[in-house]
Amino acid sequence: MEQILLKGLDGGNWRLADYLKRDGYAALKKMFADKMTPEQVIDELKKSALRGRGGAGFPTGLKWSFMPKNYEGDKYLVCNSDEGEPGTFKDRDILYHNPHQLIEGMIIAAYAMGIKAGYNYIHGEIFEVYERFEEALEEARAAGFLGDNILGTDFSFQLHSHMGYGAYICGEETALLESIEGKKGQPRFKPPFPASFGLYGKPTTINNTETFASVPWIILNGGEKYLELGRPNNGGTKIFSVSGHVERPGNYEVPLGTPFAKLLEMAGGMRGGHKLKACIPGGSSMPVLTGDVMMDLDMDYDSIAKAGSYLGSGAVIIMDETVCMVKALQRLSYFYYEESCGQCTPCREGTGWLYRVVDRIENGMGRNEDLDLLLNMTDNIQGRTICALGDAAAMPVRSFVRNFRDEFQYHIDHKHCLVSS
Amino acid sequence: MFEIEIDGKTLSVPPGSTVMEAANRLGIYVPHFCYHRKLSIAANCRMCLVEVEKAPKPLPACATPVANGMKVKTHSDAAASAQKAVMEFLLINHPLDCPICDQGGECQLQDLSVGYGGVESRYGEDKRVVPNKNLGSLISTDMTRCIHCTRCVRFGQEIAGVMELGMAGRGEHSEIMPFVSKTVDSELSGNVIDLCPVGALTSKPFRYSARGWELSNRRSVSPHCSLGSNLTVQVKNGKVMRVLPLDNEEINECWLSDKDRFSYEGLNSSDRLEKPMIKQGGEWREVEWTVALDYVARGLKDIARSHGAQGIGALASPHSTLEELHLLQKLARGLGSENIDFRLRRSDFRAFPKAPWLGMKIADLSILDRVLVIGSMLNQDQPLIANRMRQSAKKGVEVNVVNPTSDNFRIKLANQAVVPVAEMAAALEAILAGLSGKGKGEAKAIAQSLKSGKNVGIFLGNIAEQHQDASRLHRLASQIAEKCEGKLGFLGEAANSVGGHLVKAVPASNGLNAREMIEDPRKGYLLWNCEPELDMMNPAAALAAMDKAEMVVAFSPFRHRAHEYADVLLPISPFTETSGTFVNTEGRVQSFKGAVAPRGESRPGWKVLRVLGNLLELEGFDYEDTESVMQEIGIAGYAQCDNSIDAEPDALPAAGGLQRIGHAPIYFADGLARRSESLQATRLSAAPAAFMNAKLLKKLGIEEGNPVLVKQGEGEARLNAALDDRLADDCVFVASGHPQTSALGALFGAISVERL
Amino acid sequence: MLSAESKKKIDREVAKYPADWKQSAVMAALRIAQDEKGWLAPETIEFVADYLGMEAIAVYEVATFYNMYNLEPVGKYKLTLCTNLPCALSGANDVAAYLKEKLGIGFNETTPDGKITLKEGECFGSCGYAPVFLINNRKMCGSLTFAEVDRILAELE
Ligand SMILES: Cc1cc2nc3c(=O)[nH]c(=O)nc-3n(C[C@H](O)[C@H](O)[C@H](O)COP(=O)(O)O)c2cc1C
Ligand code: SF4
Ligand code: FES
16 A cells, blocks of 8 residues: 555654655655746646645645735745644654655645745644754755755745644634734634735645645656545545554554545454444544444545545544443533634533533433533534634534434433443 | 625625625614724624525624625524524623623613523523623723623724733633733723623723613713814713713714723812802902902902003913803903913913914824824823824824834834934924935934825924924924925814914913913913913922912812912813813814703803903903804804914024923823822823933932932922833933922923932 | 743744744743743743733733643643543543542642642644653653553652
């Protein structure tokens, strides 16, 4: 199985010298040697059908083409490494084990959009990763890959890292921009979109770490090759972060479209031979699916969407039959309640209310009307807020209650748990 | 233009408008909390969700730009259910304590919850309780009621230019607060009370004193700065309970300075003079008006007889009404004295403007693309003009300043020349030179900025007007304006700084001006609404002159130090208890009626002067009302003003040594503000100190906080030294308008400081 | 107020951003200040505000929004344990109970000797290494077993 992001990484070989041995910066050199125009770069991206790996799955080539072309003044490129979606831990490994591939991808992106400065926003809790990335940046600068007149061309690009400090919401792209501007990470209302009003009010493109890191391979091997790795409209490989009740939790890079059963097998199967009860296939914000549905699923954007959930960030949270779904939801609801930025009324007030009701049910104080109340509340939050955190808080509640309603009802009726009873 | 349809009605709107703006133009009300036409769009309350055809989810009207052919429904089932859902979320943690809330009856949340709220709450969990914050003497908090609309935060950032409040914390734990124990009292902070759509921020002085519906509203005009802000004065049982802004886009917009908002407290202060009083044999005695006025008439006649009418001088506050100023000058002149003046803080009379005004409409400030402000503490002296310039600067207008202190007015200035107060004329000369291509440094940069403009405004502020070299500053400023084909304007100190000129409350060439009346003391003084030791250009000299006079008649709404030197105290009504007129800095004539009956035995000034004129058997003092006085004055609408200067005043001899900046801080500037307890408790009312920059402190061997003796000629004051590194070299800022500095001399001029 | 070394570090962060966007360095400046002082006292926040030309309340907003800043003094070692769902599935709650019992404190408490403060964290983006905790916002320790916890605690001075 072809791997393009994690191939040959052993934990120690992250430095520039190692990367060069893996054909590192070859794409950048090729781009300059072939005198590729920015349009050609973007065309390759479009052909590759690479879709954003940050969660929304937006086609990357298309996004890049939104940047104003003959714009006087600064434009910015921003990498979203604020990975904090429960279940997701892929960007961290890319940064830690293969930082130069991200740097190379960002340089190519900057060239394609005529951008001279960029930032990589790194999740606050992974300080060691941040320090290593800073070192990698130094290496790239010293070697002439980054900075003024890259590889002797007249293209210059400055890249810095910016560290978050504990706010999940900064993963939302406009909150992230606010955060770089030295403010609270409160998402902005869109429109205007970052491509016209982004960082410091300037046109800005934001992509996920994995998205950028996929770019060098696409430029080196061509967009069509990349597309062929996966499925139509679902080009390339994807890292799935598998966590929870498997034998070997970890990151698995597989072609899009790989059957879930295969992925589960790669992760060593269910821990202790337990049974798959439920799985969140795309990070905690996405709807949970039952084990049966999962076992028939292929891991790509379209198949998962058809099954009623989303591929999201590719975080696969595995739960076996010992898990109490009420308790699991209680913890997730607490997360969104804690992490709401607080500006929109439905999210600020609604996430707390959701959590309190679920918490009440978990603690044996549920009322009969609670399940309908929860579902109605999610209707009143979803689609009514500035950013998608409102949706992210609503979707788990809705899917947990819908897919495991009996278990919730049992909690309410018997004032205790179905699983541990 | 885009064609759009809202609730079945069509209209065309310019691209870039929002659905909310379009709806407003159709007169369609979309419920909202966070949206405010003067603030940036936050779109956080989500109350304004509306249905937009083809949009998969409801969109906030306040933030959604119109698109051609858009069809919007603001009251459809989908819209209404979204709005109701938001209302439910807003109310779950709201205390619903309307019966004890000051906002009750004038609360947006209360009003909207009637239309959009559910009957019964589905929320059965514990409600959030948020600790209150101490914001200082002006604003009370009940933070549990806050709905996080962030209007107050945006107001500070965007309008006041200083972020006094922030929203700390995150999510449900977010709280509006100042930093640690900082107070909220910029010159404009009270506006957050109006902006707060619930009862989280309310007026502290007004707290628990009345309910909205018990108050009657009276229109009025601010008696303070020269802007002439329009007011709603709210009264209950014959007492002024609260003052709110009256929207006037052309003047104060929807804002009010704190001075305009809170100084009404002075109206109700225990300092009010309620009965005429006469001093006889060293004892003060309350008397009837007839007795008092008889006494005054006789006294004035005596002085005229024994010393000539020129022995009488009349000094009036520029905060007096037009009618009062007119009648006072008519009375003085009727007595045969040409000694009348209202320019109390002015010191340079070598040449003076004929009727100094802004030189343009207030609203036209926004047309300027280059501005030069000369000698002004703009935020304090003209809080709302400062705001207009702040908004302009944000749009790229270049604001330049020449000042003896580097106060940036909380505006992103283009250039600022900070020069010792004695060198301001030299700085203007340098700018003039710069306009002819010479010069260097800041002056040149300012010149370049002005030269590159199409609509240039040059403005002289209080410091420039009260400066020893005011005439020359005026002359130079007008030359600068001419050179860059701009307009010259005076920001104007007080409510009637323009009006006093129009009614000739200034001496002709055979009379004495305010300064001369003090330096060459008169036998008798008529003090109109002023406290010479606080309101005049040389307090010590003014006091000495009062002490020496044979008769001082103080017409005043307040008891004051005149107790010591006056012979007669006559209670006249403040602006809320009389009708009258102010002419603001754009020359706009604004008349108002009394809001309540005069307190005690006090009487409207124009009536007092009418009776006195009659007692003195002067011609033409038979007025029925202020309208008939205005008819005689003969100005209406916009008055003819004139900033021209024909004289060419010589350069003053170079001033060596330390120079005083004796600006009157915002709440020391007039009698009413001085008596507002809440304003006096703010940061801006801190006791006077001798402020110097670090260099000067060092030169004098003084440390911050050291007690010092400040001297001007005979006068002295004991103050503490304080550091203010914004001050230019060799300048000592010692506030005027305060009892602690009223033994000092001229507001601008030589001063010495020694360590005690 | 802050050491020359900290100021130098802040200056290096400031240099990453456009000249009129010093404010962008506020998160880093607060982190550096916290590293030096242990927590963000009001004076420290004011110092950072002045240093970057910001309003103190604007800095305070930032300090209270991101939850890795300590607005109160903490022990010499702050242990933040992730208890989010993926970690919980892999035993984070057991580790939490073990830590609480061993240290004799609950979440948001500090041992009486002022050595260790225990905090509950949200997802670190490291769920594959669960359970995980973070020491003083810097060092991440993963795949925690009780024995591993014992070993790490023993190493803390
Ligand atoms: C609440 C919230 C959290 C998010 N967190 C992340 C994140 O941690 N990493 C990320 O790349 N994208 C995250 N996103 C998605 C970003 O907003 C954005 O879509 C993405 O960075 C775009 O990059 P891509 O097109 O390469 O996916 C989040 C979105 C929301 C609403
Ligand atoms: S949905 Fe929640 S997190 Fe997103 S902007 Fe609104 S309040 Fe903030
Ligand atoms: S008024 Fe539109 S969201 Fe508040």
